[in-house]
Structures are given as structure tokens and as C-alpha cells.
Amino acid sequence: MRESxxxxxxxxxxxxxxxxxxxxxxxxxxxVPYGEAVSFQRVLSVxxxxxxxxxxxxxxxxxxxxxxxxxxxxLLEWRQEAAWTRGVNWGVLVVTLALMGYGTRTVIxxxxxxxx
Amino acid sequence: xADKAAANRRGVAGWLDxxxxxxxxxxxxxxxxxxxxxxxxxxxxxGDTSFFVGGPFGEGPSSSSWAADLGVTENVxxxxxxxxxxxxxxxxxxxxxxxxxAEYGLIFAKPSRPEYPYRAKSLRTVQRHLIWVAIxxxxxxxxxxxxxxxx
Amino acid sequence: MxxxxxxxxxxxxxxxxxxxxxxxxxxREGMTVLDALIYVKDRLDHGLAVRFSCRMASCGSxxxxxxGKPRLACETQLGDxxxxxxxxxxxxNFPVVRDLVVDLESFFSRHTSLSPRLLRKRDEAxxxxxxxxxxxxxxELESMVQFTYCIKCGLCSSSxxxxxxxxxxxxxxxxxxxxxxxxxxxxxxxxERVEAVDTAHGVWRCHFxxxxxxxxxxxxxxxxxxxxxKRHVMAATSPxxxxxxxxxxxxxxxxxxxxxxx
Numbered sequence: 001m002r003e004s005x006x007x008x009x010x011x012x013x014x015x016x017x018x019x020x021x022x023x024x025x026x027x028x029x030x031x032v033p034y035g036e037a038v039s040f041q042r043v044l045s046v047x048x049x050x051x052x053x054x055x056x057x058x059x060x061x062x063x064x065x066x067x068x069x070x071x072x073x074x075l076l077e078w079r080q081e082a083a084w085t086r087g088v089n090w091g092v093l094v095v096t097l098a099l100m101g102y103g104t105r106t107v108i109x110x111x112x113x114x115x116x
Numbered sequence: 117x118a119d120k121a122a123a124n125r126r127g128v129a130g131w132l133d134x135x136x137x138x139x140x141x142x143x144x145x146x147x148x149x150x151x152x153x154x155x156x157x158x159x160x161x162x163g164d165t166s167f168f169v170g171g172p173f174g175e176g177p178s179s180s181s182w183a184a185d186l187g188v189t190e191n192v193x194x195x196x197x198x199x200x201x202x203x204x205x206x207x208x209x210x211x212x213x214x215x216x217x218a219e220y221g222l223i224f225a226k227p228s229r230p231e232y233p234y235r236a237k238s239l240r241t242v243q244r245h246l247i248w249v250a251i252x253x254x255x256x257x258x259x260x261x262x263x264x265x266x267x
Numbered sequence: 268m269x270x271x272x273x274x275x276x277x278x279x280x281x282x283x284x285x286x287x288x289x290x291x292x293x294x295r296e297g298m299t300v301l302d303a304l305i306y307v308k309d310r311l312d313h314g315l316a317v318r319f320s321c322r323m324a325s326c327g328s329x330x331x332x333x334x335g336k337p338r339l340a341c342e343t344q345l346g347d348x349x350x351x352x353x354x355x356x357x358x359x360n361f362p363v364v365r366d367l368v369v370d371l372e373s374f375f376s377r378h379t380s381l382s383p384r385l386l387r388k389r390d391e392a393x394x395x396x397x398x399x400x401x402x403x404x405x406x407e408l409e410s411m412v413q414f415t416y417c418i419k420c421g422l423c424s425s426s427x428x429x430x431x432x433x434x435x436x437x438x439x440x441x442x443x444x445x446x447x448x449x450x451x452x453x454x455x456x457x458x459e460r461v462e463a464v465d466t467a468h469g470v471w472r473c474h475f476x477x478x479x480x481x482x483x484x485x486x487x488x489x490x491x492x493x494x495x496x497k498r499h500v501m502a503a504t505s506p507x508x509x510x511x512x513x514x515x516x517x518x519x520x521x522x523x524x525x526x527x528x529x
Contacts, residue, residue: 004465004504011216018209025202029264038186040179043168047177060162067155074148077433077472078128085467103162109169113176122279124363130431136335137426140477144428147474218475221498227413230486238491239477
């Protein structure tokens with residue numbers, strides 16, 4: 001895969017992150033007062049709204065893709081041995097997918113799970 | 117030791133040392149450092165928000181698990197951490213937007229013949245002002261969010 | 268009047284580690300760091316190794332660090348340096364041969380690896396035996412002439428943060444010259460040039476720290492060339508473009524200065 005394709009991903013996720021993170025910060029303290037924003041009922045209603053939950057999910061994917069690609073770039077700039085390069089490329093991909101999976105699990109369970 | 121000195125590579129210190137250099141170099145150092153800081157926070161945040169559904173072994177939204185989580189994060193130290201996060205996120209985002217514009221060649225002057233004293237034109241246009249915008253807006257956002265959280 | 272130089276001395280073949288030597292040099296107004304170093308070598312310490320030639324910022328030989336800043340010694344006035352001893356060290360990120368002389372082999376090989384010459388592809392005979400002059404409009408010349416003024420002093424590649432750790436990175440000089448040829452309307456090697464820099468350690472490992480342009484003694488502004496190169500690579504590799512990488516620099520944008528503010 002050409003590096004320019006990965007950079008295109010980096011730029012696209014960057015722009016998406018600027019929008020979604022700004023929205024997330026505004027929702028968590030400006031449009032909704034902070035104390036209320038982190039209350040159980042409020043958080044539950046956010047996850048139970050299809051649009052809001054979808055936005056959170058996209059935010060998760062975008063920020064993880066952008067952040068871990070950035071970490072990959074930093075690590076590959078640090079050392080260039082073949083084994084290190086292979087290890088970093090695979091390791092970062094695995095960790096990114098694992099965290100995406102774990103975060104998505106939170107979103108799905110919050111959106112559909114039994115409340116206790 | 118002689119080999120390392122002979123090789124004369126600065127190593128990671130070369131990334132982190134902006135002394136004697138232009139402000140864009142400072143912006144680069146902070147972009148790298150804030151990026152890693154935000155990534156670390158995001159990983160922790162994915163962990164802590166999972167306690168809304170009871171953590172790794174939970175099955176659904178649990179008010180008791182969430183209350184326990186808020187018990188850990190809702191205090192002065194937790195709020196200070198969030199203020200720092202807002203500071204680094206806003207800086208990283210605005211400086212990042214400047215980088216996107218620069219790396220698309222959109223906020224520079226046209227190439228033209230160098231004139232004495234040969235100062236680089238790319239370092240003198242609006243892109244330099246955007247660095248200050250990033251710093252100032254980040255500080256303002258952090259102060260504002262601090263005010264919101266601490267009442 | 269005297270000035271003091273604090274020069275980093277190191278002979279890797281005999282020394283375990285570098286050390287600094289202090290030299291007191293009689294000074295006069297207008298004296299440059301190079302003048303002082305030549306005095307040291309001539310009268311105080313014949314063993315000091317220093318590279319220089321034209322003494323007028325044209326050859327690019329005397330690049331070094333003066334008080335931590337990458338400069339050409341021949342155009343650094345002692346009077347501009349402030350009080351106290353001036354610290355003189357070799358350029359960073361190149362192997363030290365001895366004292367202030369560094370090995371520029373990797374610098375030149377990274378430059379040649381990006382084909383710094385006009386490539387004619389449509390008619391192979393033209394590459395070796397051009398049938399005539401290739402012309403440029405003045406506007407086309409203005410869009411890339413500043414990058415032709417590079418004197419290959421190495422200060423940019425030495426001060427680049429990526430060069431501190433990444434030996435595979437071509438460096439600002441090589442990448443700016445890659446753009447110089449890409450933007451040259453007489454060049455037909457666009458596709459190869461894009462492929463050569465679109466690699467894991469190519470143009471994308473530049474993060475626009477801008478130090479290359481800040482230290483360039485000739486106003487070449489390699490950072491500008493590299494960001495324009497990124498723009499071109501993005502356009503040439505875009506999934507939306509129909510003909511990828513086949514265009515010359517001037518053809519990708521009908522006006523090579525499109526979108527640039529005056």
C-alpha cells in the first residue's frame with residue numbers, strides 16, 4: 001500500500017476528528033452543562049439515540065485510526081530495521097483493531113443492553 | 117561510545133529540541149507531544165467509559181458501575197486532567213488544520229526568486245499566524261472548560 | 268580586540284569522545300567565523316580540520332553549527348554573535364570525519380537517488396541527444412527557479428528533525444530538488460518521481476517543521492518545495508484522477524500557482 005493512501009486516511013480522519021471532537025466537547029460541557037452531561041441518565045439517553053450513538057462510534061473509529069497511524073509514523077521514524085518495521089506495522093494494526101472492538105462493544109451494549 | 121559520537125545523529129533529542137530554531141519547529145514539537153498525550157488519554161478514556169456498561173465483564177448499562185467510575189474521575193485532579201486534555205486537543209486540532217492547509221500548498225506565497233537577505237517566504241505568510249491562533253485558542257478553551265467544570 | 272572560539276574537536280580514529288578547545292583570536296570589524304577558524308588553523312593549531320572554499324556563501328563548503336545554529340561560517344559575522352565565546356561545532360546528523368568536517372556521502376547519494384536531472388521519456392533518443400533547446404515560459408520558470416539556487420551546503424538536511432533518527436529519509440535538499448525537476452515543464456519523468464518519493468520514508472516523513480527553510484543561506488525555501496511536492500503527489504495518486512502520475516508538474520495544475528496566495 002502506498003504511503004500516500006495512508007496519508008490520505010490521516011488527513012481525512014484529521015478533518016473528521018476536528019468536527020467530531022469539537023462536537024463531543026461541546027456536547028459534554030457547553031451545550032449540556034458538564035455535571036448533567038456525565039450523569040447516568042443523560043449518558044444513557046445519548047447511547048439510546050441512534051444518531052448520537054452513531055456519532056460516538058464514528059468518533060471512536062476516526063480518533064483511533066488517526067492516533068495510531070500517527071504513533072506508527074513516529075515509531076517508524078525512530079528506527080528503521082526490517083524486523084522493527086514489520087513489528088510496528090502489525091502491532092499497531094492489531095492494537096488499533098482491538099481498541100476499536102472494545103469501544104464498539106461499549107457502544108453496542110450501552111445502546112441495546114439491559115439496564116441494571 | 118566513540119562510534120556514536122562519530123555517527124553524530126541527534127536521535128530523539130533532535131525531535132524534541134526546538135532551541136535556536138524557528139517557531140514552526142516549536143509547533144512541530146508540540147504537535148508530536150500533544151498527539152501522543154491525546155492518544156494516551158483516548159486509550160484511557162475508552163477504558164473508563166466502558167464502565168458505563170460494567171467494564172470488560174459487564175453486560176449492559178449499570179448505574180452502580182458508572183457511579184464507581186465517576187467516583188474516580190469526578191474530583192479536582194480529574195478535572196485538572198480534563199482541562200489539560202482540552203488544552204492539548206484544541207492545540208493539536210488547530211495546528212493540525214494549519215498543517216493540512218500547508219501540506220496542500222494552500223497557505224503559502226507563490227514560488228518566486230529569492231531576494232537578499234534570502235529569508236524563506238514559506239515561513240512568513242499566514243501559516244505562521246495560525247500557530248499563534250492554535251496556542252491562544254487552546255489556552256482560552258482550557259480556561260473556559262476549567263471554569264465550566266469547577267463552577 | 269580578541270574574540271574567543273570554543274571549537275569541538277574530535278578525531279574518531281584516536282579519540283574516545285569529543286572535547287572543546289578554546290582559541291583566542293585577534294579580531295577586526297567584519298571578521299567572520301571562517302576568518303577566525305582560518306587564523307586558528309594558520310597560527311594556533313594546524314591540526315584543526317575545517318572545510319571551506321569560496322568564502323562568499325557560494326560553494327556551500329563551510330556549513331557548521333555556530334552557537335547552536337546551523338550557519339555558513341563564511342557569512343557569520345563574529346560581531347553579530349553576542350558576548351562570550353562563540354561555540355563552533357560540526358553540522359548535526361552527518362558522520363564526523365574530524366573536528367568540523369563531516370562526511371556528506373549520504374547527503375549526495377540521497378540527492379542522486381531522486382534523479383536530479385531532466386528526464387525525457389516520450390522519445391528515448393532525446394535523453395542522450397536532444398534535438399534542440401527545450402523552452403520555458405517566464406511564468407513556468409518563476410514557478411520553480413528559486414529551488415535551483417541550492418548550493419548543497421547540507422545545512423537543511425542537517426537541521427531537519429526527521430534526519431535526527433531516520434537515515435532512510437531523503438532530507439529536505441533531495442526532496443526540494445525532486446520538486447524542482449517535477450515542476451520543470453521540460454521534464455517528463457513525473458510518474459517515476461512521484462513513485463520515488465511516495466514511500467514509507469519519503470516525502471511524507473516531512474512534518475513541516477520548517478527549519479530547513481529557516482537555515483537555508485540562499486533563500487531556496489525547501490519547505491515550500493516539499494509541501495508543493497506533497498500537493499502534487501496527492502493529486503497524482505488521487506483515486507479520483509483518471510490519468511495517474513503521467514502528467515508533468517506544470518500540467519497537474521493548469522496554472523502551477525493555482526491556489527497560492529500572492
